Amino acid sequence: MFKKIPKDSMYVSSKGWLKSRFHFSFAEYINHDNRNFGVLRVLNDDIISSQSGFDMHPHKNMEIVTYIIRGELTHKDSLGNSETLKRGEVQYMSAGSGIAHSEYNLNKNDDIRLLQMWIIPPKNDLPKLYGSHRYTLENRRNKFLPIVSSQSATSKIKLHQDVNIYVSELEKGNSLDYHLEEGRQIYFVQIEGSSFVNGITLEDSDALEIMDERSLTIEALENSHFLFIEMKEA
Numbered sequence: 001m002f003k004k005i006p007k008d009s010m011y012v013s014s015k016g017w018l019k020s021r022f023h024f025s026f027a028e029y030i031n032h033d034n035r036n037f038g039v040l041r042v043l044n045d046d047i048i049s050s051q052s053g054f055d056m057h058p059h060k061n062m063e064i065v066t067y068i069i070r071g072e073l074t075h076k077d078s079l080g081n082s083e084t085l086k087r088g089e090v091q092y093m094s095a096g097s098g099i100a101h102s103e104y105n106l107n108k109n110d111d112i113r114l115l116q117m118w119i120i121p122p123k124n125d126l127p128k129l130y131g132s133h134r135y136t137l138e139n140r141r142n143k144f145l146p147i148v149s150s151q152s153a154t155s156k157i158k159l160h161q162d163v164n165i166y167v168s169e170l171e172k173g174n175s176l177d178y179h180l181e182e183g184r185q186i187y188f189v190q191i192e193g194s195s196f197v198n199g200i201t202l203e204d205s206d207a208l209e210i211m212d213e214r215s216l217t218i219e220a221l222e223n224s225h226f227l228f229i230e231m232k233e234a
Helices: none
Strands: 002-005 010-014 018-022 040-049 051-060 062-068 073-077 081-083 090-093 099-105 112-119 131-134 145-150 164-171 175-179 182-192 193-195 200-201 207-209 215-220 223-230
Touching: 002 200, 040 099, 040 182, 051 223, 062 073, 062 145, 062 175, 073 090, 090 145, 131 223, 164 175, 164 215, 215 223
Parallel strands: none
Antiparallel strands: 002 207, 010 018, 018 040, 040 112, 051 099, 062 090, 062 112, 073 081, 073 099, 090 131, 145 164, 164 223, 175 215, 182 207, 182 223, 193 200, 193 215
């Protein structure tokens, strides 16, 4: 089963310095019928204006993955980590019993765009994790790049939860096939460009819920940048 979520149907929050498209109920957008997709609790598509960002704030019992689409994001946290990430690079944090962090766009001229995903951990107060990885375009050009996995899998970034996150930049006319094991589901985000996924056309910022399917064929209708989160069925 496929359920397309057009970008125009999503809630958009605008705070001047921050414009966000919420895939699920979050902050001022309250929708009890759209709270999550399996263990994926939050997926926000954020645009942060120049010289602005999120001040230090806490998180607890949530696994957070940030994927940079454009610009440079500067992160600092209560564990002493500090770094700046660019396009295609990934920062992750499993907050356990509590971590505080800040996220800023320090550039004087350009905004940044990122996807931030919050994943419900398998239980509370797990060991805290923090890290990042600087993936390159060649790592994801015309192939699936596994940017996040569970502790038992092989991605360079490992969370406590049983999830796999893939990205790709697929050049126009190319296609990729993906097989799902029984009992798995996918949340698919078309980041840039457009794709044809099992007969469904996705444009920039559309999403797709995929359940009770065993295979996907993704074709780039134009140069296509996408991400998907694969997990156990709810």
